[in-house]
Amino acid sequence: MLLPVADAFPFVSISHQEIIKTEFHIGRKTTSSHSEGKYSAATRCAASLHLFVYLFLLHLFPPIKSLSLYPLAPSFSLSLHRSHRNHASHRTFIQPSIADSLHCNTLLASSMASTSSPCHSQLFCSVSFNRRHLCGRVGFTSNGARRCRRFRNGLGLSIHVRSVLNSNRRSVDGYGAEESARVLFERLFEQTQNRFAGEEPDLRVLESDLEAALMALKKKEAHLMEAERTVLLENSRLKLTKEELERQESEIEAARVRYERLEEEMKEATTKLxxxxxxxxxxxxxxxxxxxxxxxxxxxxxxxxxxxxxxxxxxxxxxxxxxxxxxxxxxxxxxxxxxxxxxxxxxxxxxxxxxxxxxxxxxxxxxxxxxxxxxxxxxxxxxxxxxxxxxxxxxxxxxxxxxxxxxxxxxxxxxxxxxxxxxxxxxxxxxxxxxxxxxxxxxxxxxxxxxxxxxxxxxxxxxxxxxxxxxxxxxxxxxxxxxxxxxxxxxxxxxxxxxxxxxxxxxxxxxxxxxxxxxxxxxxxxxxxxxxxxxxxxxxxxxxxxxxxxxxxxxxxxxxxxxxxxxxxxxxxxxxxxxxxxxxxxxxxxxxxxxxxxxxxxxxxxxxxxxxxxxxxxxxxxxxxxxxxxxxxxxxxxxxxxxxxxxxxxxxxxxxxxxxxxxxxxxxxxxxxxxxxxxxxxxxxxxxxxxxxxxxxxxxxxxxxxxxxxxxxxxxxxxxxxxxxxxxxxxxxxxxxxxxxxxxxxxxxxxxxxxxxxxxxxxxxxxxxxxxxxxxxxxxxxxxxxxxxxxxQLEVEAATQALQKLAQMSRQLMKKAIQSVEADNYLSVMQSNNDKSVDSITDINNSVCLTEVKAGVARLSALTEQLVMDAGIVAVN
Structure with missing residues (x-):
């Protein structure tokens, strides 16, 4: 369906059929926004951007008579925020309904400063979606410093998403156009300012800018769809890991019972000696x-x-x-x-x-x-x-x-x-x-x-x-x-x-x-x-x-x-x-x-x-x-x-x-x-x-x-x-x-x-x-x-064999403890880089516990080695 602009812009046409026909896979189910009346987050985000462009054109060109948005019937919320130079970046996370309904909020903050400094205008886009039993979250933030955020799934995969509107470079994954949408919007804003100042805008340049912005938005939509797929896969993996953890807890209890039995048997052996x-x-x-x-x-x-x-x-x-x-x-x-x-x-x-x-x-x-x-x-x-x-x-x-x-x-x-x-x-x-x-x-x-x-x-x-x-x-x-x-x-x-x-x-x-x-x-x-x-x-x-x-x-x-x-x-x-x-x-x-x-x-x-x-x-x-x-x-x-x-x-x-x-x-x-x-x-x-x-x-x-x-x-x-x-x-x-x-x-x-x-x-x-x-x-x-x-002699041989087993087990525990300590240290370093203010107390407690465990395991391994040397057993590397 076409969006006809007024008589002043007969050449401006926005085709929504491409956006409506985009399919997004949630889990194993593929939905078409036009056939079922449900829209993906990417299409809704694109529609909101089109609406923003439409309002901007109305602001620039009041003679426009009508704009048909019938296919984009679901409700959208649009809010304009004006921010100053020192304001912090905002994230908007919207929890969806049970019926896989998706909401998208697009926050555009344009500074009141001059157009010569594009770093003061910011665009915040955050999409969150959920199925009945899956939970995922994708956060896109953009600030003036062009920071790179990390998205982590269950397998440790990180997706770096840079701001679309706040960078003059291409996209990280190659989806960006040669010129970013932010630059294009700045050009449009400058043209509107020139019009109000009495200068006539160049409509051809405006049209090319709009088309470039639409192409960048389409590429970003595809990128968002791939991110949604990865998030769904990570949610399924998280479920599997939870089930495996429950099984491990049951196995740990069984191991504890067996360990107690072994202790009783050792006591009986001492009485016999x-x-x-x-x-x-x-x-x-x-x-x-x-x-x-x-x-x-x-x-x-x-x-x-x-x-x-x-x-x-x-x-x-x-x-x-x-x-x-x-x-x-x-x-x-x-x-x-x-x-x-x-x-x-x-x-x-x-x-x-x-x-x-x-x-x-x-x-x-x-x-x-x-x-x-x-x-x-x-x-x-x-x-x-x-x-x-x-x-x-x-x-x-x-x-x-x-x-x-x-x-x-x-x-x-x-x-x-x-x-x-x-x-x-x-x-x-x-x-x-x-x-x-x-x-x-x-x-x-x-x-x-x-x-x-x-x-x-x-x-x-x-x-x-x-x-x-x-x-x-x-x-x-x-x-x-x-x-x-x-x-x-x-x-x-x-x-x-x-x-x-x-x-x-x-x-x-x-x-x-x-x-x-x-x-x-x-x-x-x-x-x-x-x-x-x-x-x-x-x-x-x-x-x-x-x-x-x-x-x-x-x-x-x-x-x-x-x-x-x-x-x-x-x-x-x-x-x-x-x-x-x-x-x-x-x-x-x-x-x-x-x-x-x-x-x-x-x-x-x-x-x-x-x-x-x-x-x-x-x-x-x-x-x-x-x-x-x-x-x-x-x-x-x-x-x-x-x-x-x-x-x-x-x-x-x-x-x-x-x-x-x-x-x-x-x-x-x-x-x-x-x-x-x-x-x-x-x-x-x-x-x-x-x-x-x-x-x-x-x-x-x-x-x-x-x-x-x-x-x-x-x-x-x-x-x-x-x-x-x-x-x-x-x-x-x-x-x-x-x-x-x-x-x-x-x-x-x-x-x-x-x-x-x-x-x-x-x-x-x-x-x-x-x-x-x-x-x-x-x-x-x-x-x-x-x-x-x-x-x-038989009992002494059994005791020596038990000492050998204790030595081997202590070495294995030592290796595992060292590995776990190294992994925890790595995770704590990464956490401190990301969230120092929130997790400082837990990191300190975990590090203290791990150091104590490491010291205890080292003592146990040293003791077992001494026992083995006293018994005349050669340690097996």
């Missing part, structure tokens, strides 16, 4: 008690050494007595050799006795074979025990190492506990400072609501805080996952400890079973000793039978006296003499056997004495070794596990030596008795074969002489018989004496055996004491110590 320290002290006390027990055992060993020396002296005395007894037996052997002639008749009985002895020897051999089988079993069991002892040694060495590591880690854990307490105090301080900073932020938010100009800057701050909180939440989640992984590790370690305890119980049961088997074998040995005692009883009974035979011999001697009275009956005398000789032969054979047995017993006594001496030598060596072991134990009291192992090894060696000694003694007895018996038997047979021939010849000669000189030598024969009887009685008395001495030797042997059994029982007692003090109880305690040390 305290309990473990008390357990370690109890274990130290138990180790001291064991050291005292070892001292008592060493004192008992010294007493045993004195007793062994006494036994050695007694054995030397007995050896001397045995030497004297051997000399006496040799002399008696000579006398008994002369009586062999009388004992020929007893060969048959000797053979029967030999057979019985052979049967018993076979039984003894069978028993020895069984005993060797039992010994082999014992050796197998001893080998198994040695293997188990080596396994226990390895376990004890590992326990020692773990004990040393636990002692080191215990000291480190105490230091870390103090550091943890300090860290907790610092965390509480930081928390209080964070609470104060949150309160300051709440107050700043209230101020931000009152002062809407600071809303965009605070939204940027909140976005940065959101990123920091999200990173902190991620760190907390990582810490939670790491804590759960450590819990799983602890559970696995506990299960492994339970399995170790089960294995230890199984090994203890096996050891108990082996001890029961050893007891059974000892009972078998006791039975064998009893059987040997029965054999000795049988030998005693045979000695009694020999005494009876000696009494029978005395009776036969009386018969010989009767036979001498009947010398005339030579045949009867021969028969009687032959019978007597046979009886004497039997007696002599028995006497020889007795002598052989006595010799064998003497030999056995010598062997026993030698074995006792060897035992004493070995016992002295063992006692010396024990003394050395006791000295080593006294020098190494701190290493209780090694002491226990050495005591066990010493006791096992003692038992092995005693068993070997007993076995060797028995084997030597048997091996030595057999060849001696065989040699003596062969000698007796040869003597018996040789002696009868000699004796028979001598008897025949004697009988012949007696027959010839029977009458002459009756008295001589009687005297010889009496002398023979006397010699026999003497020999009988000597035999009785030897038997008495043999009985005394048997008593002494019994005493020696009893002493040996007492020594064996003493060794058993020592072994039992060592097992009780170094055995199952000590091993169980060592296993418990090992488990406790492993648990302490």
């Amino acid at each position: 305290v309990s473990q320290a008390s357990q370690i002290e109890e274990l130290k006390l138990s180790v001291r008690d064991r050291d005292r027990e070892i001292d008592t055992v060493s004192y008992k060993l010294r007493l045993k050494e004195g007793e062994v020396e006494k036994m050695r002296v007694q054995l030397e005395v007995k050896s001397k007595e045995a030497v004297g007894f051997e000399s006496e037996l040799r002399e008696k052997g000579r006398l008994l050799d002369e009586a062999n002639e009388v004992l020929k008749k007893q060969e048959a009985e000797v053979e029967e006795l030999k057979r019985a002895l052979q049967e018993k020897e076979e039984e003894i051999e069978y028993f020895l074979g069984q005993r060797e089988i039992d010994r082999e079993k014992l050796r197998v069991t001893e080998a198994n025990l040695e293997k188990q002892a080596t396994d226990w040694l390895l376990v004890q060495e590992e326990l020692k190492r773990l004990g040393e590591d636990a002692a080191r880690h215990a000291e480190e854990s105490r230091k870390t506990m103090d550091d943890f307490r300090r860290v907790k105090k610092l965390l509480n301080d930081v928390r209080s400072e964070l609470v104060s900073s949150q309160q300051a932020l709440a107050s700043s938010r209230s101020k931000m609501e009152e002062q809407e100009q600071l809303l965009e800057r605070q939204l940027n701050d909140l976005a940065e805080q959101r990123t920091s909180v999200m990173s902190y939440m991620e760190n907390l989640k990582d810490a939670h996952t790491e804590v759960e992984s450590e819990r799983t590790k602890l559970r696995a370690a506990e299960a492994w400890n339970k399995e170790l305890e089960r294995d230890l119980k199984m090994e203890r049961e096996l050891i108990n079973e082996l001890e029961e088997e050893l007891k059974k074998e000892r009972t078998c040995l006791d039975q064998a000793v009893k059987e040997m005692a029965l054999l000795k009883d049988e030998l005693k009974s045979k000695n009694d039978e020999f005494r009876e035979t000696s009494a029978i011999l005395q009776v036969k001697e009386s018969e010989l006296v009767d036979a001498k009275l009947e010398i005339q009956r030579l045949k009867s005398e021969k028969a009687s003499l032959q019978g007597i000789l046979e009886e004497k032969d039997l007696e002599l054979s028995n006497a020889k056997k007795l002598l052989e047995e006595v010799n064998q017993e003497i030999f056995d006594l010598r062997m026993l004495m030698n074995s006792k001496e060897s035992q004493l030598i070995e016992a002295t060596n063992m006692l010396r070794e024990k003394d050395e072991h006791v000295r080593i134990i006294q020098n190494k009291l701190n290493k209780t596990n090694q002491k226990a192992f050495e005591a066990e090894s010493v006791v096992e060696r003692i038992l092995d030596l005693t068993n070997k000694l007993v076995a060797s003694i028995k084997d030597e007895d048997l091996n030595s008795s057999r060849p001696r018996q065989d040699e003596m038997g062969n000698q007796q047979l040869e003597e018996l074969v040789v002696e009868p021939t000699n004796e028979s010849r001598w008897q025949q000669k004697r009988l012949k002489n007696e027959l010839e000189l029977a009458k002459k030598s009756l008295k001589e024969k009687e005297m010889e018989v009496l002398a023979a009887q006397r010699a026999i009685t003497i020999k009988d008395e000597e035999m009785k004496m030897t038997l008495a001495r043999l009985d005394a030797k048997e008593v002494e042997l019994k005493k020696v055996r009893e002493e040996v059994t007492e020594d064996f029982t003493d060794l058993k007692r020592l072994y039992a004491l060592s097992q009780e003090r170094i055995g199952d109880k000590s091993l169980g305690d060592l296993a418990i110590e090992k488990l406790q040390l492993e648990a302490a």
Whole structure:
């Protein structure tokens, strides 16, 4: 539609169709001002400018008849303000209605000064528009100094809008014409003044000026439309940031709850460490008690050494007595050799006795074979025990190492506990400072609501805080996952400890079973000793039978006296003499056997004495070794596990030596008795074969002489018989004496055996004491110590990992705090440049809070680094 000017200006025409057809996008809705009857801010501003031009033309040219403004039906408000040089710039913000109605006020202030100074005239144009849920504001101000204002949206975009009418340059975004509208209006004003002064205006120049002003206004309208679009986009972004801030607040609350849970878990860990320290002290006390027990055992060993020396002296005395007894037996052997002639008749009985002895020897051999089988079993069991002892040694060495590591880690854990307490105090301080900073932020938010100009800057701050909180939440989640992984590790370690305890119980049961088997074998040995005692009883009974035979011999001697009275009956005398000789032969054979047995017993006594001496030598060596072991134990009291192992090894060696000694003694007895018996038997047979021939010849000669000189030598024969009887009685008395001495030797042997059994029982007692003090109880305690040390190591590792995490978190917090402080400082500087008078108090409060937070975070990071260095952890950059 055209605006016809009066007859004076037929060439002036303002086309509003272009302005009406301009479309402006609000959100996603595009409206046409002509079709719907609603007009954008740019069109309304342009219409107001056209109206201003129309009024100005009416003022200049009163003959203008009419001006049709029908399309611009909505109400406009136009106000002219006259301002002086020193008046301030004005901003007009008009809130629109709910129905997207837009109002535009154009304020034109023209100074009353001369037209030669264009800086005194000012034009103020402010457009504000709003949708139902969006809020935006565009402010255009113009003053004489050509200042540049900043428009900020949610993304920090700034649009600099310079005054259109107060600059001779082009527009900032390239929308301005070569000459500004203000210059054109000044020209029009000068022309009007010239007209009133009487000069005729140049209408062509006026028309060109008006067209240039309209073109500048159109370009400014397009610029305003683009600004409106950016403002709408910023409003949508502001909505999204508000929703994200609400989500962040919920996430911050969840993070706070998790942090409290972590604090509770740390408290539980500290209580566990305290309990473990008390357990370690109890274990130290138990180790001291064991050291005292070892001292008592060493004192008992010294007493045993004195007793062994006494036994050695007694054995030397007995050896001397045995030497004297051997000399006496040799002399008696000579006398008994002369009586062999009388004992020929007893060969048959000797053979029967030999057979019985052979049967018993076979039984003894069978028993020895069984005993060797039992010994082999014992050796197998001893080998198994040695293997188990080596396994226990390895376990004890590992326990020692773990004990040393636990002692080191215990000291480190105490230091870390103090550091943890300090860290907790610092965390509480930081928390209080964070609470104060949150309160300051709440107050700043209230101020931000009152002062809407600071809303965009605070939204940027909140976005940065959101990123920091999200990173902190991620760190907390990582810490939670790491804590759960450590819990799983602890559970696995506990299960492994339970399995170790089960294995230890199984090994203890096996050891108990082996001890029961050893007891059974000892009972078998006791039975064998009893059987040997029965054999000795049988030998005693045979000695009694020999005494009876000696009494029978005395009776036969009386018969010989009767036979001498009947010398005339030579045949009867021969028969009687032959019978007597046979009886004497039997007696002599028995006497020889007795002598052989006595010799064998003497030999056995010598062997026993030698074995006792060897035992004493070995016992002295063992006692010396024990003394050395006791000295080593006294020098190494701190290493209780090694002491226990050495005591066990010493006791096992003692038992092995005693068993070997007993076995060797028995084997030597048997091996030595057999060849001696065989040699003596062969000698007796040869003597018996040789002696009868000699004796028979001598008897025949004697009988012949007696027959010839029977009458002459009756008295001589009687005297010889009496002398023979006397010699026999003497020999009988000597035999009785030897038997008495043999009985005394048997008593002494019994005493020696009893002493040996007492020594064996003493060794058993020592072994039992060592097992009780170094055995199952000590091993169980060592296993418990090992488990406790492993648990302490796991807890120390968990503490070090927690320290590492605290160090990493403190570094991240430090970086974020520095970034936030730098951003806040930048924002505060920009704020102070824009609005110093309004925001000075809030900037001071925020800067103080941020400096306090920064100092607290720096302290926390320094403390965590110190803790990490004390714990021996390398900081990860």
